[in-house]
Amino acid sequence: xxxxxxxxxxxxxxxxxxxxxxxxxxxxxxxxxxxxxxxxxxxxxxxxxxxxxxxxxxxxxxxxxxxxxxxxxxxxxxxxxxxxxxxxxxxxxxxxxxxxxxxxxxxxxxxxxxxxxxxxxxxxxxxxxxxxxxxxxxxxxxxxxxxxxxxxxxxxxxxxxx
Ligand SMILES: [Zn+2]
Numbered sequence: 001x002x003x004x005x006x007x008x009x010x011x012x013x014x015x016x017x018x019x020x021x022x023x024x025x026x027x028x029x030x031x032x033x034x035x036x037x038x039x040x041x042x043x044x045x046x047x048x049x050x051x052x053x054x055x056x057x058x059x060x061x062x063x064x065x066x067x068x069x070x071x072x073x074x075x076x077x078x079x080x081x082x083x084x085x086x087x088x089x090x091x092x093x094x095x096x097x098x099x100x101x102x103x104x105x106x107x108x109x110x111x112x113x114x115x116x117x118x119x120x121x122x123x124x125x126x127x128x129x130x131x132x133x134x135x136x137x138x139x140x141x142x143x144x145x146x147x148x149x150x151x152x153x154x155x156x157x158x159x160x161x162x
Contacts, residue, residue: 003029004036011036047093048100056100061090068110071125075118085113119145 001011008031015026022041028034047059065086072082089109093101107129114122126141 001027001038003032003034005029005034006032008032046099049106050100050102052103059093059101061086064089064106064110067125067128068114068121071114071121071128072118073124075121077118077121081117085117089113115145 002009003011006029008029010030011027012030013025014028014035017024019039022039025038025040027036027038029036048056049059050056065083068082068086089106092109093106111122111126111129114125122145123138123142127138130137130141
């Protein structure tokens with residue numbers, strides 16, 4: 001840390017304490033002995049999403065949350081379940097340690113999580129995300145769910161008879 005007074009390149013930390021969203025340090029210049037204060041804040045790494053049309057867009061958790069909320073609208077989910085899901089997805093994305101992530105990877109991740117949470121929400125999300133153009137595609141997805149999966153805990157089987 002360069003001294004703001006004499007420009008000397010080294011200082012010692014004489015006090016440091018946690019403040020709201022970072023650490024406040026009192027420093028003393030090793031050359032002119034002047035004391036000054038610095039703040040360190042955690043800077044979240046910027047994560048970019050590569051859209052289908054190759055546009056780059058900064059990852060926006062609110063947007064992710066809005067999409068999940070819409071899919072989960074009026075579903076009997078526990079309080080905070082949607083937020084927790086968005087948190088999980090965000091930390092999974094961060095853990096991937098990449099600067100850029102294709103939107104399809106995020107979409108698949110959301111689908112995987114929703115499938116565990118609520119089938120109706122999953123189908124809703126999938127119908128938007130996968131852009132089902134006709135009912136056959138949608139039925140195929142539902143059939144897959146019905147044949148390969150037992151419903152997540154606490155979920156009723158979908159009332160569909162074939
Ligand atoms: Zn100095």
